Every structure is written in structure tokens, then in C-alpha cells.
Amino acid sequence: MQELDLEKIRQEIDKVDQQLADVLESRLQLVMQIAAYKKSKGLPVKDKNREAKVIEKVAGFLENKEYSVAVKNIMRGIIDQACLLEETALSEENDKTYEVACFGPAGSFTHQALEEYFHGRRYNRHHFQTFEEVIASISDGTMDYAVLPIENSSTGGITEVYDLLRQYDCSIVGEQCVKIEQNLLGCEGASLGTIKTVYSHPQGLKQCADFFHDYPDIEQIPYFSTSKSAEEVAEKQDVTLGAIAGKQAAELYNLKVIAPAINSNSNNYTRFVIIAKKPEIVANANKITLIVAVKHETGSLYKMLASFYHMGLNMLNLESRPIVGKTWEYFFYIDVTGNLADPLVIDVMEEIKSKSTYCKVLGNYRAYERKE
Structure with missing residues (x-):
């Protein structure tokens, strides 16, 4: 007993x-x-x-x-x-020494964003040629972190990156903003008077439209990267060739700056996201990125977005991408203020899910703070 x-x-x-x-x-x-x-x-x-x-x-x-x-x-x-x-x-x-994936070659603006974000930490940098290669390296665990451009203040969102973030298993854990200053670079002996042809990424050429308006005789050749265009000019050592790229590329390839800061918009920034395999808990996180889809009916998007307003959360960005196979239906990528540990934010997220046909939180992280 x-x-x-x-x-x-x-x-x-x-x-x-x-x-x-x-x-x-x-x-x-x-x-x-x-x-x-x-x-x-x-x-x-x-x-x-x-x-x-x-x-x-x-x-x-x-x-x-x-x-x-x-x-x-x-x-x-x-x-x-x-x-x-x-x-x-x-x-x-x-x-720990981190393995970090970087889109594009050395000397690019992504390279600059990576160095600024990971300053003070030990890391090995790995360069990839496509957005998908970068994200795949995170999804398969080859890399610890990756840096990708996602939005430019002049030209808007980078749609391919948005699509890949939804398709692959990864999370946004941080962001970095870089002021984009495009410069006309050339080899020793080159000048505005000798330059006949300029290489750059199409975005780089587009951002310098006013400059080319003043120099209509200069031929513009689209290239797949601003930093690679600088490398091309450095290899050829031809005073008739120039490249539109950042100062970091000029230093890397030993080129001189012939005309500095020639981009039309002097207040031009690119936002980069830092991605990892899994979400990271950050006590002072204040920005949430999520993807939602809603029913294809009148007022459904408004009702979903109104949840942020009624709960006092500030929506920072809204991008739409078509849902393949569903005509006129879209995924919406949303940046909003908040911390997922906050009970109020938890309630908002639950309300968003209840009003959505698809909802995926990509990350909750600390927003970039510009240092004046």
C-alpha cells in the first residue's frame, strides 16, 4: 500500500x-x-x-x-x-568568424554595405553573381549571412529580390543604407575631353541621365555591374574609356575620379537587407517585414491595412508583386514599425493573419539609423 x-x-x-x-x-x-x-x-x-x-x-x-x-x-x-x-x-x-555572401564583385555598393554593417566583426566575404545564388547559399546553409540590395530611393524596389525572399527559406535580420554617389572613373591620362565611351550598370547610367544630357557625344554601354565596368576600364588602360561607379571601385582598381558625384539625385540611397537562415531575436528590433495576400474582392486590402492604422503602427513601405497563375492577384510586401515581442504587435499580426489568405513574416530587426 x-x-x-x-x-x-x-x-x-x-x-x-x-x-x-x-x-x-x-x-x-x-x-x-x-x-x-x-x-x-x-x-x-x-x-x-x-x-x-x-x-x-x-x-x-x-x-x-x-x-x-x-x-x-x-x-x-x-x-x-x-x-x-x-x-x-x-x-x-x-x-565566431562568419561566412558572408555578397551580391556582385568587390568594389560594388553591396560590398560597401557589407563592410559597414559587419564592421567590428570577423567574417569571410564571398562574392556571387546573381541574387538567387546569394539567397540559395543562405537557404542551403553554406553561408551564415548575406547582403542584398532591395530598394533604391530613386528607382524603387528590386522586384527579383522581393520574389526570392518569398520563395526561399530565409529571414531578414538587419538592414544597411548606403548613399549612392556615382562617379566618372578613368585610367591615368584620361579626362572629360578624352572619354568617348562609358561603361556601367543600366541603373548607374540611368542615375546619371543629367550628366549625359550635358555630354551627348559620350556613348553609353550597359554593363552587368558598376564595379566590373571599372575593372574593365582598368584592364584596358584606354584614355577614351570611362566607367560609372563608386569611389570604392576607383580605389580597388586604381582609377582616378574624373567627375565626382554625377548622379542626378544628390540624395540617392540604396537600402540593403541582411539575411540569415533563421530569424534572430533582437531586443531593440523596431521594424517588421512581412508578405501577405488577400482575397480578390472589394475592400480586402484596405481592411487588412487598416489594422495597422487602428493599432497605431506606422506602415513604412508597400510593394506589390503578381501571383503567378492568378490574374490580377498580388503578394504585398509590407514594412511596418514594431517589435514582435510587444503584445500589441502580436495582436496586430494575429488580426493581419485572419484577414489574409497568405501571411509570412520575413523578419523583425533594427531599422537603419542614418549617422549625420
């Missing part, structure tokens, strides 16, 4: 242990969010005052105060392990 009672008690303990495991797992997940926040703010892992308050608070919840000493000791152990977990996570991140 006594054995049966003991077994029942142990079964009850097993049930409580299962609940305890769930609670501890939830607590440790929150600890990792705190670790990310402390890293972003440069704060130390340990906070003795906070730890003491937590221990006393938990002991205060007890109905039977006889357990206070035991519970305090248990909490000290939990906090010690949490601090160790934080320190290990931060140490591993600081020591």
Missing part, C-alpha cells in the same frame, strides 16, 4: 517537473533576449542588485514561508546558469 502511494506521488512530481521544464525553457528564451539587448547596449551580463531583487520577489510568492531558504537557493542556481548561458552565447558570437 505504501509503495502504491509513493508511486502516485512520484507521478505527480513527474507532472510538476514537466510544467517546470516548460517554464524554465520559457525563462531561458527570455534570458537570451536580454543577452541580445545587453549586447546591443554594451551592458554587463551580471547585475547583482537585479538578481537579489528577483530572488526575494520569488520567495515572497510562497504561501509556505518554510520553503524560503530552499527556493532562494534554487533561484540562485537558475540565475547562475542563466548568466553562464548569456556569457557563453556572447562569447561564441564574439569569437
